[in-house]
Amino acid sequence: MMDELNKSIKVLQNGGLILYPTDTLWGIGCDATNEAAIEKVYALKQRKDTKALSCLVANDAMLERHVEKVPDLAYDIIEMATKPTTIIYDNPKGIAPNLVTSDNTMAIRVVSDKFSRYLIGKFKKPIVFTSANMAGKKTPANYKEIDQAILSGVDYVVNLEPENQNAVPSSIIKLGMDGLIEVIRE
Template sequence: MKQEDDIKQAIETMRKGGVILYPTDTVWGIGCDATNAEAVKRVYEIKQREDSKALICLVDSDARMQRYFRNVPDVAWQLIDSLKEATDAKPTTLILDGAINLAPNLIAEDGSLGIRITNEPFSKELCFRFQKAIVSTSANISGEPAAQNYCDIDPRILEAVDYVCWSRRQEHKPHTPSSIIKLKENGEVTVIRK
């Protein structure tokens, strides 16, 4: 299947409220429309994860990220700019306060949300074409290891989703989860995962 057709199928599935499995800039992810509370609820069910543990989102650009927060602090823009300049930068998820315009069950109790701008070609194009944030949580049952490659995905997850992307299924190489950095509006920075 051509990547373009794969992306079309994934988008069509998410527009109908479905859940997809897709390759990201880190590990394989379970995804859905980040504005659809029913779809988000299904992702929690598939992962067998408490909904008090927040999920993260992927977007394709700074401009798209800005739509989902009341205010993006200056320190976040500085970090994003420095990540763009670093050719070997590890994918980095930012947790920011004041999340808006998303499914309420996606936003943490304190009003924060983890978001990452992806530069990996498949997930970036998927986010760009979908025109909205896409949920991105590791394709595993909660508490089990993240699926680095397609071949690592638990059959229960493969059966539970509505569409499994074809792109990058043959890949066999190490992938690691993103770094996670929490940024407060007052400029306070906390590294959650290196």
């Protein structure tokens, strides 16, 4: 695993794109603080940059560095969730402006799989996560279903199997500072 971590980090540091297994699906990733790298993700997916991408963090401490105020309820949701859960937070900070939506929110997930946690922890920055499919196409359930255009469009493909072979997309919950809770996807 260390070899895969080091190769991935080198690509991320150079503004490149990786294809990597996560606690949910295979994803396209890049440095969440690098605006040019994020533009490459949108171009690869042929996706409008008005459709938000999410990012992954390694732990609560990293989450707190990138959200102005994490609502207390978020910690309960993260702890009690029975599957990976992405939370949309108000007022993100320290990430590339083109990851922040027009209403000043950002979708962030604290990852639970070992590879992603180690990668993000060692990289010391959040990493973009978006499913490994072209815009408007079906989300691949496994590596074999990933479109060749995605495979050839990234700078590095992590050579590891995902921890969860029957992965599904994360739940998505929006937590507003005003106390509003909205389930976007169960």
